[in-house]
Amino acid sequence: MGLKILTEHINVPGIETLEVYRKHGGYKSVEKALKTMTPEEVVEEVKTSGLRGRGGAGFPTGMKWSFLAKPEGVPRYLVCNADESEPGTFKDRWYMENNPHALIEGMITSSYALGANTSYIYIRGELMFVLRILEKAIAEAYAAGLLGKNILGSGYNLDLHVAPGGGAYICGEETALLESLEGKRGNPRNKPPFPAVKGLFQSPTVVNNVETICAVPWIVNNTGAEYAKIGIGRSTGTKLISASGNINKPGVYEIELGVPVEEFIYSDAYCGGIWKGRELKAVVPGGSSVPILPKNLILKTAAGEDRLMSYESLSDGGFVTGSMLGSGAFIVFDEEQCIVRNTWNYARFYHHESCGQCSPCREGTGWMEKVLHRIEYGHGHQQDIDLLVSVAKQIEGNTICPLGDAAAWPVAAAIRHFRDEFEWHIKYPKEATAPGAVYRGQLDAVTA
Amino acid sequence: MAEILNEVQFSDAAMAEMQRYISHYPEGRQKSALLPMLHIAQAELGGWVSPEAMDKIAEILNIQPIEVYEVATFYTMFNLKPVGKHVLEVCRTGPCCLRGADELIDTLKRKLNIEEGETSADGMFTLKPVECLASCGTGPMLQVRELFYENLGSEQRVDEFLEMMRHKEHETPTWAK
Ligand SMILES: Cc1cc2nc3c(=O)[nH]c(=O)nc-3n(C[C@H](O)[C@H](O)[C@H](O)COP(=O)(O)O)c2cc1C
Ligand code: SF4
Ligand code: FES
Numbered sequence: 101m102g103l104k105i106l107t108e109h110i111n112v113p114g115i116e117t118l119e120v121y122r123k124h125g126g127y128k129s130v131e132k133a134l135k136t137m138t139p140e141e142v143v144e145e146v147k148t149s150g151l152r153g154r155g156g157a158g159f160p161t162g163m164k165w166s167f168l169a170k171p172e173g174v175p176r177y178l179v180c181n182a183d184e185s186e187p188g189t190f191k192d193r194w195y196m197e198n199n200p201h202a203l204i205e206g207m208i209t210s211s212y213a214l215g216a217n218t219s220y221i222y223i224r225g226e227l228m229f230v231l232r233i234l235e236k237a238i239a240e241a242y243a244a245g246l247l248g249k250n251i252l253g254s255g256y257n258l259d260l261h262v263a264p265g266g267g268a269y270i271c272g273e274e275t276a277l278l279e280s281l282e283g284k285r286g287n288p289r290n291k292p293p294f295p296a297v298k299g300l301f302q303s304p305t306v307v308n309n310v311e312t313i314c315a316v317p318w319i320v321n322n323t324g325a326e327y328a329k330i331g332i333g334r335s336t337g338t339k340l341i342s343a344s345g346n347i348n349k350p351g352v353y354e355i356e357l358g359v360p361v362e363e364f365i366y367s368d369a370y371c372g373g374i375w376k377g378r379e380l381k382a383v384v385p386g387g388s389s390v391p392i393l394p395k396n397l398i399l400k401t402a403a404g405e406d407r408l409m410s411y412e413s414l415s416d417g418g419f420v421t422g423s424m425l426g427s428g429a430f431i432v433f434d435e436e437q438c439i440v441r442n443t444w445n446y447a448r449f450y451h452h453e454s455c456g457q458c459s460p461c462r463e464g465t466g467w468m469e470k471v472l473h474r475i476e477y478g479h480g481h482q483q484d485i486d487l488l489v490s491v492a493k494q495i496e497g498n499t500i501c502p503l504g505d506a507a508a509w510p511v512a513a514a515i516r517h518f519r520d521e522f523e524w525h526i527k528y529p530k531e532a533t534a535p536g537a538v539y540r541g542q543l544d545a546v547t548a
Numbered sequence: 549m550a551e552i553l554n555e556v557q558f559s560d561a562a563m564a565e566m567q568r569y570i571s572h573y574p575e576g577r578q579k580s581a582l583l584p585m586l587h588i589a590q591a592e593l594g595g596w597v598s599p600e601a602m603d604k605i606a607e608i609l610n611i612q613p614i615e616v617y618e619v620a621t622f623y624t625m626f627n628l629k630p631v632g633k634h635v636l637e638v639c640r641t642g643p644c645c646l647r648g649a650d651e652l653i654d655t656l657k658r659k660l661n662i663e664e665g666e667t668s669a670d671g672m673f674t675l676k677p678v679e680c681l682a683s684c685g686t687g688p689m690l691q692v693r694e695l696f697y698e699n700l701g702s703e704q705r706v707d708e709f710l711e712m713m714r715h716k717e718h719e720t721p722t723w724a725k
Contacts, residue, residue, distance in 0.1 A: 175574075187641045187680040218574075225587060225625050226637075226681050228694045232722055261572040266583045266623025269679060283582035285622040301577055342685065345646040350685035388642060388680075429684075431643050445642045449679055 103330060105318045105338045106311070107354040110198050116233065118240040121201040127246060129209045129317035134254035137320070142213035146316060148324030150336035155181055155272075155309030156387065156427045158411050162324075167296045168214055169304040177305040178216040179281065180207060180313055182223040182230075183265060183272035187388035187449060188429030191340035192310035194352045196223075196230050200237035204260065206313035208246060209320055211258050214306055218259045222281050224271070225264040234262050269453035273501050274307040276455065287455050288501035309427075311340055332358030335410035339428050341370075346434035348372035361385075361407040361414075362399050364430070371432065378434040382517075385414050386426020388446050389506030391513030392439070393423050419513065436538055439521050443514040444472035450507030461504035464495040468511055475522060478529030485522050489515060556604045562592045565723035566608065578609055582619055585609070586626050591693070591721045595635055596627035624678065632667040632674035634713050637691040641680040644687030648701045652688040653677060655706050672714060693718055 114120035121127070133142050147162025168176060180203065184192040196203055203221070211219045223231050238260055241247045249257045263281055265271050271280045275289035278300050299305020315337060319327045328336045335357040344350050347365070349372035355364065364370045365380065374380050383398040384390060400407055402421035407413055414425045433442070451465035468491055471484050492508035499505070515522060521539040525532040532539070558566070565588050569581040582605070589601045602616040609616075620626045627635065638653055653664070656675055660668045667674040683689050686698035692713070700706055 184682045185680060188643045188684050189680075190682040190684050193682040220572075224682070225583065225623070226678075226691060228587070229696075232694075259572075263569075263572070263580070264584055264587060266586065266619070267625035267678070268623050280583065281580060282577065283579040283619065285619055301574060344643040344684035344687070350647075352685070429643075431646070431684075433646065437646060442642050442645070445640075445645055449641055452679060 102354075102356045102359070103338060104354055105330070106195065106199075106202065106314055106340060110195075116198065116200055116237065118201060118237070118244055121199075125321075126201055127205050127208075129320040130205060130212075130246060131252060133209045133212055133320050134252055134256050139213045139215055142209065142316075142320060145319055145324035146213070149315075149319045149327035150324075150331075150334060151312065151315055151319065151327065152335075152411065153309055154311035154315070154339065154428070156186065156389075158425065161308065161312055164296070164308075165214060165306060167294075168306055169297045170215065171304070175218065175301075175303050176214055176216045177300045177303055178207065178211045178214050178219040179274075179277065179300060179305055179307045180219070180221040180310055181272060181274065181277060181307050182221050182227070182310050183269075183277060184227075184310070185224055185269040185272050186427050186429060187446070188344055188384065188431045189342050189387050189427045190344075191342045191352045191428060193227055193230060194342075195314065195340065196227075196310060197233060200230075200233050201241070202314050202317070203234070203310055204237055204241050204247075206316045207260055208241075208251070208258060210306075210308070210313050210316050211260075212256055213316075216306075217257050218261075220281060220300070221260070221262045222271075222277050223262060223264055225266045228264060231262050231264055238262070268455075269449075270455045270501075270503060273503065276501070277307060278305065285455070287457050288503075290500060330356055332408065332410050333412055335412060335425075339409070339425070341409070341428045341430050343371050343430045343432070345430075345432035346375050346378065346437065347432045348375050355409055357408075357410045358413075359409045361409055364409055365432065371430075374432070374434050376434070378436060380432065381435045381437055382433040382439065384423075384429075384431040384433075384510070385409075386424045387429040388431070388449065389509055390424040390426045391419055391422070391509055392433075392442075392517065393421075393513075394517045397421055397517070398423075419509070420516070423513070435540075438476075438538055439514055439518040440472065440476050440525050440532075443511055444469065444476045446510050447472045447507070450503065454503060454507070458499040458504065460495045460498040461507065464491050464504070465507045467491050468507070472511070475525050476533075478525070478533040480522075480526035480529070482526060484526065485515060485519065556589075556593070556598070556600045558589065558592060558604065559724070561724040562588050565721075568723075570609075579611055579615070582609065582616065583623070586616075586620055586623075588721075588723070590626060592724075595631045595633075595693075596629060627676075631676075633672050633718075634692050634716075635674045635676050637676050637678045637681070639679070639681045639683070639687060639689055639691075640677040641684075643680065643684035644689065647687045649688040652690070652700050652706065655703060659706065659710060673710075694721075695719075 109124045152158040271286040276286040280286040295305040447469040451469040495508040569584040573580040606613040689698040
């Protein structure tokens, strides 16, 4: 089942304790980095590794780290983004819950590389039980001299704290997260200044996803060059995929980037195929905000090549025939699912989660929810489809943060690939709203 | 004065836990502890935060009460009105719907004879649909206080769950033990 970097020891009983974690090679990267490497050398290894942010945007981590401003006498911060609220994503929760020390080790090694002496893990408030697991592990790490003053006699000091959110998807956006961490409403900040210059408490800050930080220890232990050999092309390393929806084996899978999508869906090593003996209809491969793809385009690119689980392959074809790897939330739809209903559900989500600062996002998400609701419930008008496309266009690119785009893309993609299903709902409202009704690909067949 | 009669006193354990969070932030940045403090207040005061509780938090942090209200109203986890003993926070988002979340919400409404946002006549359950809880692989699911209840895709599982909850007392938060 491929190489395991993050999950090699995840099933070892007691791995959540410091003792067992250490027995399996835990905290080696802290020893190596703090005692034998300069912070700059750690940053270099991460650059060489080609590691890209696992929170959704896929930005190269080493490059992000090298942008961090270092003015004299000003503290710097590393903040771990454990907000995990993108629908379909549950890998970070699962990983922290089962292997908390891996995140703490990553935080120590990464904080050292960035010269941070205080770091925070911002975790969504709904995951209070995971916060308790992390705090227990942190207490063990302090007691073992892995946190606090003069870590392992290296002269390096680090305090690590966990902070809970209060329930708000927008706080996963890094500047909203920083506002929230400062005890405020989660309104994204205008950029610039970027967090690398003015972040937490107006100080230079790096925000990284849980999984990104957890990849750092392996890179330090085995070198960035070794990490870069894993995966495919510019998609180096392994990725945790949250697999959900109508499959036989939902769960979190660590894959080497580059596994064919078809293998991922049908192999028993991963999703185990579509449940209830049904057919695959569509997949949202990277979390609710990335474009949905119908069966033919998720299995093969428009050029007829196998689609792979990698940043490049999933986005092949742009937004016309491609999608994105995003956060690695792989949501599978069987033939009995209604695309209109799902699109309405996501529109409601984004409207609910818009912070309301920019009118295109606040008003546009509300409009999309309303129009999709009326189509789904049999009151749609012929012009509604074009209206949705036009509202989505007006939101895109006109907002302070990317939530606006995230709300617009799924609607635009659903219409692009499933337009006749929307038309069917509008043309045959009675049939479309009958219990259990699903569009089966023949626009005018129902009335025949 | 009515305000003084209503003044909230947090337990020593709650105060200590609040102070622990406050100590995590640099001098002058104590307000950062506001969210954890609201969680602690809610856990201690029957699952919701009253205006008096928010005033008390403002006093502890030495900030204006409005700064607490504007934050408490922004985040969905804070209940600003009294709630039933168990608040059922049911995930209603797409991935869970693929596995029966709409049906779960309908079943709960029917069995408890309430609509979304309402509390059952016996005061036992409040139904509060929420968005994705990062547990999509085990949906449909819901949260009550700090715990997740997963794979509630059949009527039998729902019945078992409700029966268990009727006899369940809340866990004491770790900080109060
Ligand atoms: C609306 C919105 C929600 C986001 N939610 C998350 C999240 O839950 N977790 C996360 O790591 N990144 C999330 N991000 C991305 C962060 O802004 C940021 O890019 C990321 O944490 C950077 O870490 P990385 O480079 O390690 O991926 C979100 C972005 C947006 C616009
Ligand atoms: S795009 Fe939406 S969520 Fe982002 S800042 Fe604007 S209103 Fe808020
Ligand atoms: S959609 Fe329900 S937990 Fe994610």
